Amino acid sequence: MPETVSLGLDTSNYTTSAALLQNSEIHSRGRLLPVKAGEIGLRQSDAVFHHTRQLPQVVAELGGAVQDVRVIGVSDRPRDAEDSYMPCFLVGLGAAEMLGQALGAPVHRFSHQQGHIAAALYSAGRLALLERPFIAFHLSGGTTEAVLAEPERSGKIFTTRLAARSLDLKAGQVIDRVGVLLGLPFPAGRHLDPLACACGEKIKARASMKGADCSLSGVENKCRALAESGAPRETVAAVCMAHVIAAVDAMCAALRAQYGDLPVLFSGGVSSNSMLRAQMAEKYGAVFGEPRFSADNAAGPAVLAALREEGFGCAF
Numbered sequence: 001m002p003e004t005v006s007l008g009l010d011t012s013n014y015t016t017s018a019a020l021l022q023n024s025e026i027h028s029r030g031r032l033l034p035v036k037a038g039e040i041g042l043r044q045s046d047a048v049f050h051h052t053r054q055l056p057q058v059v060a061e062l063g064g065a066v067q068d069v070r071v072i073g074v075s076d077r078p079r080d081a082e083d084s085y086m087p088c089f090l091v092g093l094g095a096a097e098m099l100g101q102a103l104g105a106p107v108h109r110f111s112h113q114q115g116h117i118a119a120a121l122y123s124a125g126r127l128a129l130l131e132r133p134f135i136a137f138h139l140s141g142g143t144t145e146a147v148l149a150e151p152e153r154s155g156k157i158f159t160t161r162l163a164a165r166s167l168d169l170k171a172g173q174v175i176d177r178v179g180v181l182l183g184l185p186f187p188a189g190r191h192l193d194p195l196a197c198a199c200g201e202k203i204k205a206r207a208s209m210k211g212a213d214c215s216l217s218g219v220e221n222k223c224r225a226l227a228e229s230g231a232p233r234e235t236v237a238a239v240c241m242a243h244v245i246a247a248v249d250a251m252c253a254a255l256r257a258q259y260g261d262l263p264v265l266f267s268g269g270v271s272s273n274s275m276l277r278a279q280m281a282e283k284y285g286a287v288f289g290e291p292r293f294s295a296d297n298a299a300g301p302a303v304l305a306a307l308r309e310e311g312f313g314c315a316f
Helices: 044-060 064-068 089-103 112-124 127-131 171-181 189-197 217-228 233-259 274-284 299-310
Strands: 006-011 015-022 025-032 071-077 107-111 134-139 144-152 157-165 208-210 213-215 264-267
Touching: 006 044, 006 089, 006 112, 006 299, 015 044, 015 064, 015 299, 025 044, 025 299, 044 089, 071 089, 071 112, 071 299, 089 107, 107 112, 107 299, 112 127, 112 134, 112 157, 112 264, 112 299, 127 144, 127 299, 134 233, 144 233, 157 213, 157 233, 157 299, 171 189, 171 217, 171 233, 189 233, 189 274, 208 233, 213 233, 217 233, 233 264, 233 274, 264 274
Parallel strands: 006 071, 071 107, 134 264
Antiparallel strands: 006 015, 015 025, 134 144, 144 157, 208 213
16 A cells, blocks of 8 residues: 555646545545636636636645645646647646655656546556556547557556547537537536436437547537527437447447457546446446546546556555
8 A cells, every 4th residue: 555645736728636645545626717607618828827826725725734745746738649738737737846846756747648547547446457458538628539558667657549539529528518508507517417317318329430530520510400499408418418429439349349358448527427437337348437536637647656656566
């Protein structure tokens, strides 16, 4: 069991997050970035401003144990790729570097996507999957893709290689746009879920695919047309989710055909959806973290930093 107190920081385009890993338990805090009613996101300059204001408060909410931190993990980019960059992550990186100097703690950088994957594995009690190849879906407002995750022992813990993606809109984008169209707050996922579940109709949905890649732009257009025709909000929400799930299902089927019967993990905010979780778990035996560890959080960087510091000999 790891004894090192690990701090994780993540400043995504949705949430300001901090987490402490202490005695194998995660203590997590986070605040959504404020988005005006009717809008579907923030400009990067606004996200940076709000993170700068919110991050000190979020870290303070973790309490005095922050003084005992011996290692820090931070998300410094969206994905594990050379061209992956988003200014909002610089707020967390800068804070991590300052805290590291003040506390004498090493700072380890990870991608936001790696953090999502690690948080889901930790929550599901499946960190042992990091020692073998598996397929990891990352479904959010900024990303809809599946990667082949493989162990890596030189410091990264694991590597990811793109296996499938959305060719246009992301799953979270579609859900947020349809949700805002229906008058729901942004981000709309947790509000659209119960609305879709309340629909009594059986929805037929087909995925638009190119190999293992999907296209989701038509889903927004279909839902907008339904809403403008006077269809019930529950029906519009259910149609949105049915088409998103059909696309993810088709991606998973194509990847299983290509890579064999590898374990499948789902992470990212969209993975909190109850309908998606039920279908993918039943059909593919997919692994899901708790919803609070699926949405943007800093548990992943904290876990990965502890693993890098103590190695796989530590057991959570």
